[in-house]
Amino acid sequence: MLVKKLFTLVFIRKEDQILLGFKKRGFGMNKWNGFGGKVEPNETILEAAARELKEECCLTVKPGDLKNIAHLEFTFEGEPTLMDVRVFSTSIFEGTPKETEEMRPKWFRHEDVPFEDMWLDDKLWFPYMLQGKKFFGHFHYEGFDKILNYKIEELDSM
Numbered sequence: 739m740l741v742k743k744l745f746t747l748v749f750i751r752k753e754d755q756i757l758l759g760f761k762k763r764g765f766g767m768n769k770w771n772g773f774g775g776k777v778e779p780n781e782t783i784l785e786a787a788a789r790e791l792k793e794e795c796c797l798t799v800k801p802g803d804l805k806n807i808a809h810l811e812f813t814f815e816g817e818p819t820l821m822d823v824r825v826f827s828t829s830i831f832e833g834t835p836k837e838t839e840e841m842r843p844k845w846f847r848h849e850d851v852p853f854e855d856m857w858l859d860d861k862l863w864f865p866y867m868l869q870g871k872k873f874f875g876h877f878h879y880e881g882f883d884k885i886l887n888y889k890i891e892e893l894d895s896m
């Protein structure tokens with residue numbers, strides 16, 4: 739049976755740019771991604787999202803200003819893990835993004851998003867996010883460099 743693990747992923751927007759972080763260590767190392775990580779037992783998903791953002795790039799957001807824009811699931815052929823990733827976005831934040839031991843932040847114009855240095859699924863669902871859609875996506879990986887199958891469904895509300 740699948741073991742479900744809960745993660746957050748936060749994308750900060752500013753005018754026509756999006757903030758990504760280059761992961762310097764750990765899971766997803768050497769890939770650009772949003773900011774996030776595991777949800778601890780003693781916190782809500784929104785609190786976890788705000789905490790990880792602060793830890794990873796020193797930006798402060800109010801949990802209440804985070805808008806849930808997507809629900810992503812990742813499974814891996816032959817593995818029991820299901821990664822349940824709650825994606826949030828906001829343009830309301832305090833501070834300036836700073837590099838940490840974990841992440842090197844950088845603002846990208848939408849047309850410059852570096853998909854060749856991101857998880858393979860990102861090029862499939864970023865268009866939905868950049869167009870302000872709400873969606874569910876499930877991506878079934880074989881290893882970390884091949885997607886065996888996936889589905890993406892637009893949602894009217896989260």
Ligand SMILES: Cc1cc(-c2ccco2)c2oc(N)nc2c1
Pocket residue numbers: 745746747766771772774775812821823857858859860879
């Ligand atoms: C397999 C996988 C995992 C994650 C992830 C881990 C923690 C938060 O997200 C991804 O994030 C993106 N963009 N693609 C991803 C694929």
